[in-house]
Amino acid sequence: MTKAVELAGSARLLLVDGVVHLDPAPAMFAAMLDGWATQQRARFLKADTIKARIDLVRRFAHFTGQYPWQWQAQEAEEFISHLRSGPRPVMVSTARGYQNGLRLFMEYVTDARYSWPAVCQEQFDAVPTQILHEWNTVAHASEYEGNPGRRPLTYDEVQSLLDAADARVEEIRARRRKGAAAAMRDATLLKTVYAFGLRRREAWGLDIVDLRRNPRAADYGACGALFVRFGKSSRGGQPKRRTVLTVPEMDWIVPVLQQWVSEARPLFSPGSHSALWVTERRGRLSWRGINEAFEQARNDAGLPEALDLHSLRHSYVTHLVEFGYPEKFVQDQVGHSYASTTAIYTGVSDEFRSRLVQQSLQRRHASLWESQQ
DSSP states (O other), rough: OOOOOOTTTTTHHHHHHHHOOSSHHHHHHHHHHHHHHHHHTTTOOOOOHHHHHHHHHHHHHHHSSSSSSOOOHHHHHHHHHHHSSSSSOOOOHHHHHHHHHHHHHHHHHHHHGGTHHHHHHHHHHHOOOOOOGGGGGGOOOOSHHHHHOOOOOOOHHHHHHHHHHHHHHHHHHHTTTTTTTHHHHHHHHHHHHHHHHHHHHHHHHHHHHGEEEOOOGGGGGGGSSSEEEEEOOOOOOOOOOOEOOOOOTTTTHHHHHHHHIIIIGGGGTTOOOSHHHHHHTTTTTOHHHHHHHHHHHHHHHTOEEEEEEEHHHHHHHHHHHHHHHOOHHHHHHHTSSSSSHHHOOOOHHHHHHHHHHHHHHHHHHHHHHHHHH
């Protein structure tokens, strides 16, 4: 008779027969977390995703002072209520993410195939039960649930932001202080993020070789396109890749990048390092460094604190739409799988919408408009 194969993350694979713990409850909980991590790794989920979920479960356990086989729906409701109180309440989308994480953990420990219910019944005379249901979780009622202050920048705001970044370079030079090269790097980075609609991770992962030629835009040289290798991945998948073309409205980025590669970047003595954005220590600029570059320019320009680096990506989508590019082209440029996602990013101006209405009226009532001219 063939022996049944235990699933990755099964209690039978994690608990050693014959071992008696002096304090069995913490040992059981630790084994559950180890098993859940194993199960998620078997699904090729990212290490950061797994760690965040494990930390969430530990945080919830600390809040309740109980173990999973003791949890009830009331504990989950009190946890979310607690997070909503205080000076910095969580956003709706964050609360939903926490609920989904806890729900997935409870699905794992209540699944009989992983043997946790049987083991808990044997040792504690109690079994874990699902504590998050449709009736006590956040309903997805709207497309966008983030900070309402987070929005695309207007053309004037983009100009102010980039001007502030450039002004910082000149200020450092005028004072004859160190850091002018780093300030130029930050200014070039922000311009690149906007000109190609990049996510933070996509900008971070750029290498020199990712500057590509576009045969149909030979005048742009090696800056006719960007090859993005660290796009947003689907669950369990590798980062998606795409090529972002330089559009004529953003071709001012070409001489900016050319100057950075040929004149400014060599000041860091990067040697054989492949990164496009390098530091004084000859390493790749960190995510935190990218955030700080935007925050510095935003504060210098006097823009609202709710605006973040991702707002530049929203601005890129919005401005491409206002430039008249087809929806499919914009979607491919920013690497969205669905047009609905691109629509959420778009926040066209009142002037643009008024212009569309005027054009429609002119098409439908051409004679009326001609008589007024």
